[in-house]
Amino acid sequence: MSADLPDTLRGAVDVGGDVSNVTPARLLIGRTGTAYRTSTQLQLRADHAFAKDALNATFSLDESPMKELVKRFDLFEVTSEAASREEYLARPDKGRRLEAGVAETLRENCLSGVDLQVVIGDGLSPLAVSSQVPSLLGPLLDHAATRGWSVGRPFVVRNCRVGVMNDIGEALDAQNVVLLIGERPGLATAESLSAYLAHRPRTGDTDAQRNLVSNIHPAGVAAEDAVWRILGLVDAFVIQGRSGFMVKESARPTSLSEASGR
């Protein structure tokens, strides 16, 4: 019936009632007047309640799935200057600094000057870390080793903000730092992870010197695709001798249908 429509419209009409095949967004959900249907209204409230809970979720290195990572990669944990979740939310400056003495701990436990240092931060969704990192960390470190890069011992930073990468760069002088950090929880998913990347991060660096692969979760960027995008960006850092907004990714993110076909 839609055969003689322009391509753009035909595609959309053919998707029809199967919105979830192409997007997690709440589309074609109907209305009463200009208001939501009652089911929509209550579903939004439920999703908000779960997102609020995800903020204060936690993971332990002594329990699955993190304890398997400890076993395989000798993962250990340190903390930022933020001493509690409350302080973490109110004082982002503290979340951006390693706690006093941690720099020494890192130098004692990790190799300095490696090509790739991977760090795991709880960020605003500890749930994202325990959900996504187990399927991401192994492939990332394996492929890095295959490329002939020296790879540092990974570790966890609790109450972590992105800016902590600067202190880590200062402490370990890694050529490239990748921070896997829980994004703030959303309604559609509270388990979305981001990878922030920086070449030789130092005190005073900002997001202008960093690159980002975001939305890493099953309904977003698949772990395997995230690994390739991270590796591609680090390749570009090495070639260009810098990171940040001047370094552009060379491929577009994989679409949902492509990702699910693998």
Next chain:
Amino acid sequence: MKRSVTLRGETFHFADLRELMARANEPKAGDRLAGIAANSERERVAAKMALAEVPLSGFLDEPLLEDDVTGLIVDSLDREEFEKLRSLTVGELRELVLSSNFAAEWQRGVRDALTPEIVAATARIMSARDLISAAAPLRSVTRCRNTMGERGVLGVRIQPNHPTDDIAGVVLSALDGLMFGCGDAVIGVNPAGDAIENVVALEHALQDLIGAVGAPAQSCVLAHFTTQLAALERGAPVDLLFQSIGGTEATNVGFGVTLQGLAEGREAVLASHATRDGFIGDNVMYFETGQGTALSVDGHGGIDQLTCEARAYGVARAFDPFLVNSVVGFIGPEYLADATEIIRAGLEDHFMGKLLGLPMGIDICYTNHVEANQDTTDQLLVLLATAGCNFVMGVPGSDDVMLNYQSTSYHDAAGVRELVGARPAPEFAAWLEQTGIFADGQLAEGSANGPESLQAFAESVKELGR
């Protein structure tokens, strides 16, 4: 300048204008985080009293910061108009702004005599209703492929974001928004990936959609402006050039932005428009801002977040933008702690932008780590619609599935237009009637009501194309 105020026997001293401004600000988490907020409610009021007596000339005599943004603000000031106002105090300016016939004086030239710092000072001695009543008569009309900002017009940006930039998902989301009468401000997608190929693909997809349905609307892919310009060089259709900006040079450095770069980008987009059809004006920039951004990149220079925000508008004003919006609850509780602070900031930002002559919209929003909820956005939406806000966001079901925050929805936008009797941009409104999305200026009964509506809309567009 008066540096101290005695209030019921207690004397408060303020070291300089920068400290006085910060202490006089309404409560904001970001000012507390920066360590510059008032130490008590008494001190806050004392600072407001002292500030109300500062003459406008005082703001030129004592720049809060020496940087290229200050340079731009000073250079763009209409000196002749300013001379007429220089001896007014901030308190007297508040009364002028709220007086009955101010809009005409503003239109005639007063808006060019006001600096961001003066506007930011005035806002902090105004109540919420002051901010609404003062903003409402001030209209900033801009043109790109349609006309935004006329009295009675409330525009809506369709924000069809997708966690992997899946084209089919983005297009379907945009179509859903169109069926609610949204999209006159812009169909603007925030890309999940900043790769040039990705931005090129999205620019073409949105333009194909606009072409297929025949809507007089503009598209935008909100990547870093350098990425959009790289896409333009590869032949991508760029209607609006987007960039996040801040109110200090240091903030803009943090965003990878220079004033020179923005000026060159604007010229490149204008040149490309000259080779394409459908443009009725030369407002081609789209800027986003938000209280707290300067502090978030450690670029505030000791200036409070309301003043930094106003200075960002000073930057925006220099580039004749089509749209400017403050993303008011986006960056978290360390800058705006809760519903009270978000609502106040939204009203302040809208007022300040309008007084400076900007086509001001607001992304009324909150994240899940702030003490706010959908009632907060509902409340601010109604307030801003009565304040004559140029545009708001339309996000499907209020849930941005890529940026992970909640804004106003397609439903909300359609609902508040009905509530306050606002219309879409005139060219766009005519198109909505043609396609049957609107009937007699209202959302038609059969529109935006599930998959069947989409089929009907597509058939209607096909008929129009014949």
